[in-house]
Amino acid sequence: MRYNVHYTDEENAVRLMDVETVKDLLARRAYYLDGGDYAGELRDLWVQDPEKRKTASYGENWGYLVGMESLEKKYAGRNVPETGWGAVHTVNTGHVHLAYDGKTARGLFYDVYECSASRPDGTAETIVVCGPLACDFIKEDGGWKIWHLFQGADHVFTVGEPYAEVPIPRPDASNPVAREFPEPDVPLKTYDPDYGWADNYPPMPDPYYTFRPEESYGPEGHPDYVKEVTFS
Amino acid sequence: MNHIDAEKLVTIWEDRRAVQNLMGIFSGHYLLKKEKNIVAEMFSGRADISLGINTGYYEGREAVEGYYEAIHQKNLLTTKLIMSKYPEEFKDKTPEEAYGCGLLNYKPLDTPVVEIAGDGKTARGIWTCRNSYSDLTTGGPVTFYEWGWVAADFVREETGWKIWHLLILNDVHVQAGLEYYEADKPYPPVPGFEDMAEFRMPEPNVKVTLRESYSPNRPRTPAPEVPKPYETFDPACSYGRKEA
Numbered sequence: 001m002r003y004n005v006h007y008t009d010e011e012n013a014v015r016l017m018d019v020e021t022v023k024d025l026l027a028r029r030a031y032y033l034d035g036g037d038y039a040g041e042l043r044d045l046w047v048q049d050p051e052k053r054k055t056a057s058y059g060e061n062w063g064y065l066v067g068m069e070s071l072e073k074k075y076a077g078r079n080v081p082e083t084g085w086g087a088v089h090t091v092n093t094g095h096v097h098l099a100y101d102g103k104t105a106r107g108l109f110y111d112v113y114e115c116s117a118s119r120p121d122g123t124a125e126t127i128v129v130c131g132p133l134a135c136d137f138i139k140e141d142g143g144w145k146i147w148h149l150f151q152g153a154d155h156v157f158t159v160g161e162p163y164a165e166v167p168i169p170r171p172d173a174s175n176p177v178a179r180e181f182p183e184p185d186v187p188l189k190t191y192d193p194d195y196g197w198a199d200n201y202p203p204m205p206d207p208y209y210t211f212r213p214e215e216s217y218g219p220e221g222h223p224d225y226v227k228e229v230t231f232s
Numbered sequence: 233m234n235h236i237d238a239e240k241l242v243t244i245w246e247d248r249r250a251v252q253n254l255m256g257i258f259s260g261h262y263l264l265k266k267e268k269n270i271v272a273e274m275f276s277g278r279a280d281i282s283l284g285i286n287t288g289y290y291e292g293r294e295a296v297e298g299y300y301e302a303i304h305q306k307n308l309l310t311t312k313l314i315m316s317k318y319p320e321e322f323k324d325k326t327p328e329e330a331y332g333c334g335l336l337n338y339k340p341l342d343t344p345v346v347e348i349a350g351d352g353k354t355a356r357g358i359w360t361c362r363n364s365y366s367d368l369t370t371g372g373p374v375t376f377y378e379w380g381w382v383a384a385d386f387v388r389e390e391t392g393w394k395i396w397h398l399l400i401l402n403d404v405h406v407q408a409g410l411e412y413y414e415a416d417k418p419y420p421p422v423p424g425f426e427d428m429a430e431f432r433m434p435e436p437n438v439k440v441t442l443r444e445s446y447s448p449n450r451p452r453t454p455a456p457e458v459p460k461p462y463e464t465f466d467p468a469c470s471y472g473r474k475e476a
Contacts, residue, residue: 012238013239013241017241017245020245031358090340092342112362116413
């Protein structure tokens with residue numbers, strides 16, 4: 001949908017820089033991940049507003065963590081060994097739409113990363129992961145922040161193992177990324193790489209006027225999300 | 233964010249784009265085997281330019297020029313050996329036309345974070361780099377994978393933004409076909425490529441470990457510092473060697 005909205009030159013300049021800033025924000029996240037600093041990422045880059053903290057979410061193929069308290073406990077609480085651990089995330093192919101009201105933005109990127117961890121026998125396991133990275137951003141007093149983030153995994157290669165031998169469909173037990181994902185607050189088969197991108201999740205952002213949860217990259221934006229309602 | 237007027241915002245946006253374009257061209261120079269032009273075309277004219285790699289800094293104009301001149305000499309040597317080895321394939325080519333044959337090195341730069349100084353005179357940026365390159369060895373062509381970072385201080389000059397202090401740091405450098413913790417395994421010598429054994433890149437003139445490559449014994453190490461908003465250049469926050 002297109003909206004007939006007119007902006008002044010100054011508003012256009014701000015919008016230009018807003019798109020640049022949200023790309024910058026998601027790029028900065030990669031360097032926190034490269035150092036295994038998940039707590040620092042949440043502290044510095046994610047929403048601070050108390051109401052937005054309640055609805056912040058992080059999703060992977062197997063569901064969502066919801067609320068900053070959950071993210072701080074489960075996402076930032078993941079074990080990152082002090083020795084023999086390394087990672088490099090390369091984020092690219094950004095596609096961003098800034099809401100016409102200027103309060104939020106949505107972006108779809110791609111992340112190709114490697115992550116190595118030592119084994120007890122003195123060797124190491126390295127995985128290479130390729131997957132979509134989708135984000136709802138929101139402008140707070142302190143600037144743009146991450147609100148809902150979805151990090152999908154398309155391909156998960158273990159270096160040194162023939163990829164052709166990976167079973168299809170791949171059991172979670174054989175998937176190093178699945179093993180690392182914490183117990184989700186909203187369990188959901190969000191993304192099934194066995195079927196590629198045909199299901200269009202996470203969807204490419206379209207031009208939009210204002211944020212709506214059902215169009216978000218949080219759980220409510222997933223087409224298979226069913227809100228639990230308790231009748232008394 | 234403090235209020236910044238529209239003209240200033242657009243200038244910042246254009247400067248960020250110019251810095252990113254500069255590094256895109258830098259990346260292209262590796263792909264097109266134009267390394268010998270990098271210093272003259274992309275670096276500042278200042279005397280105090282530098283290039284840092286995992287094992288130290290090439291500090292000063294002469295050292296940085298020496299680094300890229302060595303790559304040029306390697307390209308010449310490789311071209312000569314490959315043309316000699318495969319005369320039929322190169323019978324219609326001059327050495328100038330075949331320059332750089334058999335080599336492929338592309339540094340795709342992702343994940344940009346760029347800050348333009350408040351005074352507009354300098355900039356700082358960092359990128360991630362997921363690189364693969366093919367090299368000629370005494371055992372023939374070999375491919376290597378690299379995962380790491382490229383970061384730089386930039387300075388605005390009359391002809392535009394230029395590189396001042398450059399860092400190219402690898403977290404992983406591994407021969408294709410090996411696990412990420414394994415040392416290179418040279419292939420048996422191939423007749424005609426013996427001269428590659430004589431080629432050596434110059435050592436950094438300031439030897440210091442800037443990045444220990446990944447190993448199962450390495451302590452967890454943060455990524456290189458990511459630029460923060462700043463008003464004016466501070467040597468203490470440089471991608472060149474920090475002053476003591």
